[in-house]
Amino acid sequence: MRVPLSWLREFVPIGTNVDELVERLTMSGIEVETIEYIGVFSPKVIVGQITTCTVSPKDPKVHILTVSTPEPITVVSAAPNVAHGSGRVAVALPGATIIDRSKPGFAVRDVVLATLYGVSSNGLLCSDAELGIGHDHSGIRFFGDDAQIGAPALSVVPIDPSWEADVVLHLSILPNIARCQSIIGVAHEVAAIFGLQVTDLRDDAGPSIQSGPLDPILDDAGNCRRFSVAEVSDVTVGPSPAWLQRRLILAGMQPKNNVVDASNYVMLEMGQPTHTYDATKLTNRVLSVGPSKSGEKLRTIISDEQAEPMVLPSGILTIRSGDDPVAIAGVMGGKETSVDAQTSEILIESANFDLITIRRSQKQTKLFSESSARFSRGVDPALTDRAIRRILAILRFNSPLLRVHSVGDSKNISLDDFSITLSVSQINTTLGTQWSLSEIETPLRRAGLRCKPGTAADTLDVWIPTSRGDIREACDLIEEVARLVGYDRIPETMPTDPIPQATMDRAIRVREKARDAMVRLGYQEIMTYTLSSREVETALFAAHGVPESWVALELLNPVTVERSIGRTSLLAGLLGTLGLNARHTNGCHLFELGLVIHPQSSPSGGVILPKEPVHLAMVTSGPLTAPSMHEPEPRRADIADVIETIREFAHLLHLDKIEFEPATAPPFQQGACGKIVREGQTFGYFGLIHPQVLGRFDLGGRMVAGAELRLDALLAHAKDHATFREIPRFPGIDIDIAIIVPEEMLAGTIVTTATAAGGDLVCGVEIFDVYRGAQIQAGQKAIALRLKLNARSRTMQMEEAIDLRQRVAAALRAELNAVVRE
Amino acid sequence: MLEKLQQYYSTAKTLLQNTANLADLESFYREHLAPSGKATNWKREIGKVPVEERRAFGQAVNEVTSELLAAFETRRDLLKLKDIAETIAAQATDVTLPGRPLRVGGFHPSTLAVREVSGVFQRMGFMPFESAHVELDRNNFEYLNMPPDHPARDMQDTFYFSEDILLRTHTSSGQIHAMRRFAPEPLRIVLPGLCYRHENITPRSEIQFHQVEGLLIGPNVRMSDLKGVLLQFARQMFGPNQQIRVRGSYFPFTEPSVEVDIRCTLCSGEGCRVCKHTGWLELLGAGMVHPAVLRFGGYDPEKVRGIAFGLGIERLILLRHGIDDIRYIFQNDLRFLRQFGE
Numbered sequence A: 001m002r003v004p005l006s007w008l009r010e011f012v013p014i015g016t017n018v019d020e021l022v023e024r025l026t027m028s029g030i031e032v033e034t035i036e037y038i039g040v041f042s043p044k045v046i047v048g049q050i051t052t053c054t055v056s057p058k059d060p061k062v063h064i065l066t067v068s069t070p071e072p073i074t075v076v077s078a079a080p081n082v083a084h085g086s087g088r089v090a091v092a093l094p095g096a097t098i099i100d101r102s103k104p105g106f107a108v109r110d111v112v113l114a115t116l117y118g119v120s121s122n123g124l125l126c127s128d129a130e131l132g133i134g135h136d137h138s139g140i141r142f143f144g145d146d147a148q149i150g151a152p153a154l155s156v157v158p159i160d161p162s163w164e165a166d167v168v169l170h171l172s173i174l175p176n177i178a179r180c181q182s183i184i185g186v187a188h189e190v191a192a193i194f195g196l197q198v199t200d201l202r203d204d205a206g207p208s209i210q211s212g213p214l215d216p217i218l219d220d221a222g223n224c225r226r227f228s229v230a231e232v233s234d235v236t237v238g239p240s241p242a243w244l245q246r247r248l249i250l251a252g253m254q255p256k257n258n259v260v261d262a263s264n265y266v267m268l269e270m271g272q273p274t275h276t277y278d279a280t281k282l283t284n285r286v287l288s289v290g291p292s293k294s295g296e297k298l299r300t301i302i303s304d305e306q307a308e309p310m311v312l313p314s315g316i317l318t319i320r321s322g323d324d325p326v327a328i329a330g331v332m333g334g335k336e337t338s339v340d341a342q343t344s345e346i347l348i349e350s351a352n353f354d355l356i357t358i359r360r361s362q363k364q365t366k367l368f369s370e371s372s373a374r375f376s377r378g379v380d381p382a383l384t385d386r387a388i389r390r391i392l393a394i395l396r397f398n399s400p401l402l403r404v405h406s407v408g409d410s411k412n413i414s415l416d417d418f419s420i421t422l423s424v425s426q427i428n429t430t431l432g433t434q435w436s437l438s439e440i441e442t443p444l445r446r447a448g449l450r451c452k453p454g455t456a457a458d459t460l461d462v463w464i465p466t467s468r469g470d471i472r473e474a475c476d477l478i479e480e481v482a483r484l485v486g487y488d489r490i491p492e493t494m495p496t497d498p499i500p501q502a503t504m505d506r507a508i509r510v511r512e513k514a515r516d517a518m519v520r521l522g523y524q525e526i527m528t529y530t531l532s533s534r535e536v537e538t539a540l541f542a543a544h545g546v547p548e549s550w551v552a553l554e555l556l557n558p559v560t561v562e563r564s565i566g567r568t569s570l571l572a573g574l575l576g577t578l579g580l581n582a583r584h585t586n587g588c589h590l591f592e593l594g595l596v597i598h599p600q601s602s603p604s605g606g607v608i609l610p611k612e613p614v615h616l617a618m619v620t621s622g623p624l625t626a627p628s629m630h631e632p633e634p635r636r637a638d639i640a641d642v643i644e645t646i647r648e649f650a651h652l653l654h655l656d657k658i659e660f661e662p663a664t665a666p667p668f669q670q671g672a673c674g675k676i677v678r679e680g681q682t683f684g685y686f687g688l689i690h691p692q693v694l695g696r697f698d699l700g701g702r703m704v705a706g707a708e709l710r711l712d713a714l715l716a717h718a719k720d721h722a723t724f725r726e727i728p729r730f731p732g733i734d735i736d737i738a739i740i741v742p743e744e745m746l747a748g749t750i751v752t753t754a755t756a757a758g759g760d761l762v763c764g765v766e767i768f769d770v771y772r773g774a775q776i777q778a779g780q781k782a783i784a785l786r787l788k789l790n791a792r793s794r795t796m797q798m799e800e801a802i803d804l805r806q807r808v809a810a811a812l813r814a815e816l817n818a819v820v821r822e
Numbered sequence B: 001m002l003e004k005l006q007q008y009y010s011t012a013k014t015l016l017q018n019t020a021n022l023a024d025l026e027s028f029y030r031e032h033l034a035p036s037g038k039a040t041n042w043k044r045e046i047g048k049v050p051v052e053e054r055r056a057f058g059q060a061v062n063e064v065t066s067e068l069l070a071a072f073e074t075r076r077d078l079l080k081l082k083d084i085a086e087t088i089a090a091q092a093t094d095v096t097l098p099g100r101p102l103r104v105g106g107f108h109p110s111t112l113a114v115r116e117v118s119g120v121f122q123r124m125g126f127m128p129f130e131s132a133h134v135e136l137d138r139n140n141f142e143y144l145n146m147p148p149d150h151p152a153r154d155m156q157d158t159f160y161f162s163e164d165i166l167l168r169t170h171t172s173s174g175q176i177h178a179m180r181r182f183a184p185e186p187l188r189i190v191l192p193g194l195c196y197r198h199e200n201i202t203p204r205s206e207i208q209f210h211q212v213e214g215l216l217i218g219p220n221v222r223m224s225d226l227k228g229v230l231l232q233f234a235r236q237m238f239g240p241n242q243q244i245r246v247r248g249s250y251f252p253f254t255e256p257s258v259e260v261d262i263r264c265t266l267c268s269g270e271g272c273r274v275c276k277h278t279g280w281l282e283l284l285g286a287g288m289v290h291p292a293v294l295r296f297g298g299y300d301p302e303k304v305r306g307i308a309f310g311l312g313i314e315r316l317i318l319l320r321h322g323i324d325d326i327r328y329i330f331q332n333d334l335r336f337l338r339q340f341g342e
Helices: A018-027 A175-180 A183-194 A242-250 A258-270 A355-365 A370-375 A381-395 A424-431 A437-446 A474-485 A506-520 A534-541 A571-582 A639-652 A691-696 A711-715 A747-761 A798-816 B002-018 B022-033 B038-046 B051-090 B109-123 B151-155 B173-182 B223-238 B291-296 B313-321 B334-340
Strands: A002-004 A031-038 A045-055 A063-068 A072-077 A088-092 A097-099 A108-110 A114-116 A119-121 A166-172 A224-233 A275-278 A287-291 A317-321 A324-328 A346-353 A403-411 A418-423 A450-453 A459-464 A588-595 A614-621 A658-662 A668-678 A681-689 A704-710 A733-742 A762-771 A780-789 A819-821 B134-136 B160-162 B165-167 B187-196 B208-218 B244-248 B254-263 B280-289 B305-312
Touching: A002 A242, A018 A031, A018 A166, A018 A183, A018 B244, A031 A097, A045 A072, A072 A119, A175 A183, A175 B151, A183 A258, A183 A437, A224 A287, A224 A381, A242 A258, A258 A275, A258 A370, A258 A381, A287 A346, A317 A346, A317 A355, A346 A355, A346 A381, A355 A370, A381 A403, A418 A424, A418 A474, A424 A437, A424 A474, A424 B223, A437 A450, A437 A459, A437 A474, A474 B254, A506 A588, A506 A614, A506 A639, A506 A711, A534 A571, A534 A691, A571 A588, A571 A614, A571 A704, A614 A639, A614 A711, A639 A658, A639 A668, A639 A681, A639 A704, A658 A747, A668 A704, A681 A691, A681 A711, A704 A711, A733 A747, A733 A798, A747 A762, A747 A780, A747 A798, A780 A798, A798 A819, B002 B022, B002 B038, B002 B051, B022 B038, B022 B051, B038 B051, B109 B187, B109 B208, B109 B223, B109 B313, B109 B334, B173 B187, B173 B208, B173 B291, B208 B223, B208 B313, B223 B244, B223 B254, B223 B280, B223 B305, B280 B291, B291 B305, B305 B313
Parallel strands: none
Antiparallel strands: A002 A166, A031 A166, A045 A063, A045 A088, A063 A072, A097 A108, A114 A119, A224 A346, A224 A403, A275 A346, A287 A317, A317 A324, A418 A459, A450 A459, A588 A614, A614 A704, A658 A668, A668 A681, A681 A704, A733 A780, A733 A819, A762 A780, B134 B165, B160 B165, B187 B208, B208 B305, B244 B254, B254 B280, B280 B305
């Protein structure tokens, strides 16, 4: 909503301090988005002193001047009087907005740096007309010698309400202050804030608009709450008066003709949208309101002559004359019945509609107008008749002889005030204040709400007029009081209620520990989008084929196809990120912890809430540290890094019984993939990413190891604390065994067998070498094991160790068919 | 004999003085001073000299041995010092050369900011609570006092999976879950998490962002508590002299609704480009829980009141680090992420 202050001042006697006005509006909940200063109000229009003046070599009528502001600037001027006068002038600096005299009617323009007649001009010397303080445009404005150089020009001229210069506030209108979508609405707000009186519109002479022969027929559903009309003849269609046109332009609307302009002017002023029909084009002047019928068409006022009329969505609220729709109720009128240059008989519609209905009409027709912007947020139903009277008053400027033939006014709602009882203690306990009854009553009265002492002591009955649709219950009134008294008057306290019994979710705490663990393990956390695309998510299956079971939750209204489904994995996002970073960073070791979206099938086939398991995924690729003079080619990450990361991660999270088993799963390559198992349950997969998958992520030719874990499922098994194990106090013995086993034999099996055979004295079995080559038969491998032995309560003896070694060797031979090398 | 001893002594001393390092010294020791060394062997000679000379010779042998030992120790200390000096000389380093690169993990800046913000509230007794990102329309809107076609829905463009399933537009949807789980008990929770808005991705707008929301419900909760808690928060986050400014606003789920500003962190309130010359920066939206929301949550608004507040984490990050493009946050360029070094 754009509010020219000259217009606002007609209704409320605001001062000249714009900053204070803006500050107070902001504090009370009306956000001022921008302030437009026009003409002399612009702080960039200042007093300057001409110091030098030379004639342009290119045009003898043009002068090139140096103007002290007090910094000297060069200005080019074609004004005939520059060489005369006191030399004190009004300079508009770049960024100032002045009134544009090169266009017919009212227009403004921004002053910019410009090259004129080959000279760079750093400002513009203004005429009265350009400053908006008079009509003289024959030459520039001179000030007296007492005008201070560099001061705003506004400080040297006495402010006059007849000026064209103005200040326009651009207000952002939140849904609860829909009433401020009008000048008078803002005036009431300003009055309430500053404790000022609002000057009401005079209800000019003319018939009252009341029930009559033209009473419209309201719709059965009651979505039209009130409908007033007036039929008027002897209207002359032509341009509106200049002041009216200027106000429309300042408020952001384009003047058309006096009839349309009057309707728009009243809408801006009072907040009541209206529509005028050419009465002779209506088949029936008794209008009705009802839903559109299937297939009905309407050419709207904004549509092209040539364009096909729009097919109305079925069931939207329309205004009808006879059998035909003549307007989309509250949104837009029809072209066929609109006012044109020849019109002299008009029918003015001033109605009130249910806001939800208008919102649906907007959505269905995709038409938005100044009218629907107001109806969709709620308009005071008391205004319909007054708006018609105001339009008539304005039309009389051009058409003094206009006559009102007939009127009508139908309504299905009450326009009576209703009351809410408010108690002083309720306000004070809610706000934490100690305000008195009168401190509470004053702002309410200023806001135009009638207050009467309630029946109980220290209570107030507050009467709510139809103009305050936002106030429905006591809490709304408490806000009104707090807002107008000022939130700064509420003290700061700490809550006195005891802290409730802890509701800390263990899952959150453990999950954050998991994030910490990954960072400790040297990985960089990333956060990608929860929304992904089918293409990216299924790229993980590039080598294995998309399984039939793969489903994703799909958006009905994506912004782009890249963000059109809920991600089903984290690895796709990680690989994408790796692909982006690989262009400039060689070694990337990344993890993400977050939810994935797994749709659930519903028995009825519709969409139901999905599962949102939290996953942890990691990728590691390239040098483990940055190359340097110390190590020009650091070791590069491989699958063993991921294996140890998972093992160490499990340790940091106090997860026991974690085992790895060979597996085949996308997006990992055959033979370099494993699964993470605990007590027979699989919690995720790891391995080397398949080259075909890497190709899809711009990572061709690289080695990338990664893993994705079902984190929340896994963490359910995490212990809260580590289990302490005694540190051996006596020396132990390490003893090695070398065996030859078939290639397929898993290290895990060997370790398990050795551990079981060794018994209590074995506190660890380590594989420290795997050898394939010349001395070993093809299809076989030599494995070197180290048994870490400790008797805990005494020093381990060598004889025992040798015995144990024999026992373990025998078991490996018997159970695994291993050849033990002596 | 004595002569030979003297000769040996001077030879051994010369040898000792000629040892160049600790290794030479070690072999000298083995050759001369060890139990089977030459100096020790002279002791065996004592028995071989005539009795009358034995006492004097014995004394001479002892003197020679102990003098050699003393000379050996002096030499050892000297060579040790020399050895240390050599090691030090060999280890001299140009300390302006680059160090050896380390591999250090790091958190995403959003994680750091979410933790910091919710940490402040946790210390005031607000416990973390989380709920689903994919939500029912009623939990995201209806139960928060936004029935279908409510004007406030214009304020939040929404991603829909079906007519009634959507991506939550705020963490406030979690308020309903928490209230329904704990009503009629008092509540003091903080709800951190991702939210989603149907927008184009531009330097100023993103389709996802983190919110941290707070909710306090109890029989004695007041608007002044909201101001107290938020002042406390502002001071812990932005410094002990911070001030807050509370101004009117509108959210359908709170009444009264307010915006809370802090003194501009860049200009300390003098007015600058960042605060658009107002001296204040918008920090968060807040208010007292609307009675309708309390009812939807299973509370009796006659018996309890609530305060709620919510702030956008990424906006805070941009502000704090002077970042002018929100797209950096979820682009995950390592050259960006590594700057946060925590």
